[in-house]
Amino acid sequence: MEKRKFVDQKVEPKFHAIREFILSHRHVFLRQGSVVTSWRTYRGHRLGPFFSLRYRVSGRQSAFYLGRSIMLAERVKGLLREMQHERQFSRLNRQARAELRQCKQLWEQDLASVGLSRKGFEVRGWNGVTETSSPSEANKTSKEGKL
Numbered sequence: 001m002e003k004r005k006f007v008d009q010k011v012e013p014k015f016h017a018i019r020e021f022i023l024s025h026r027h028v029f030l031r032q033g034s035v036v037t038s039w040r041t042y043r044g045h046r047l048g049p050f051f052s053l054r055y056r057v058s059g060r061q062s063a064f065y066l067g068r069s070i071m072l073a074e075r076v077k078g079l080l081r082e083m084q085h086e087r088q089f090s091r092l093n094r095q096a097r098a099e100l101r102q103c104k105q106l107w108e109q110d111l112a113s114v115g116l117s118r119k120g121f122e123v124r125g126w127n128g129v130t131e132t133s134s135p136s137e138a139n140k141t142s143k144e145g146k147l
């Protein structure tokens with residue numbers, strides 16, 4: 001059976017070696033790192049493209065040579081993008097949880113002003129609330145007082 005997709009047998013082992021390197025230095029590549037394309041000139045002829053993985057350690061730039069394979073460069077770019085998106089997702093998740101916490105505190109204050117309390121997302125204390133102190137009535141009186 002004929003293989004229809006292009007398979008570069010040298011790319012796969014090299015990608016696994018680079019992947020292991022990136023994962024062993026995860027703390028560096030979560031924040032930085034990029035695949036850089038470069039060309040060389042030899043006797044007036046432009047050669048390339050050549051790819052390398054660039055990153056900094058203690059302020060000093062380092063490089064990991066990837067070679068000429070566009071397919072390898074794209075796979076390394078994808079791995080870096082995935083790792084950096086993971087970090088960005090974690091940051092956004094922490095930010096959303098902090099905002100939810102703040103909203104819950106504001107909600108508790110509003111509920112306390114009309115004699116209610118919160119447990120989770122459930123509002124409690126409706127039995128002790130009179131008709132005039134319902135949240136809709138409280139909003140009307142607070143709006144009228146501001147006019």
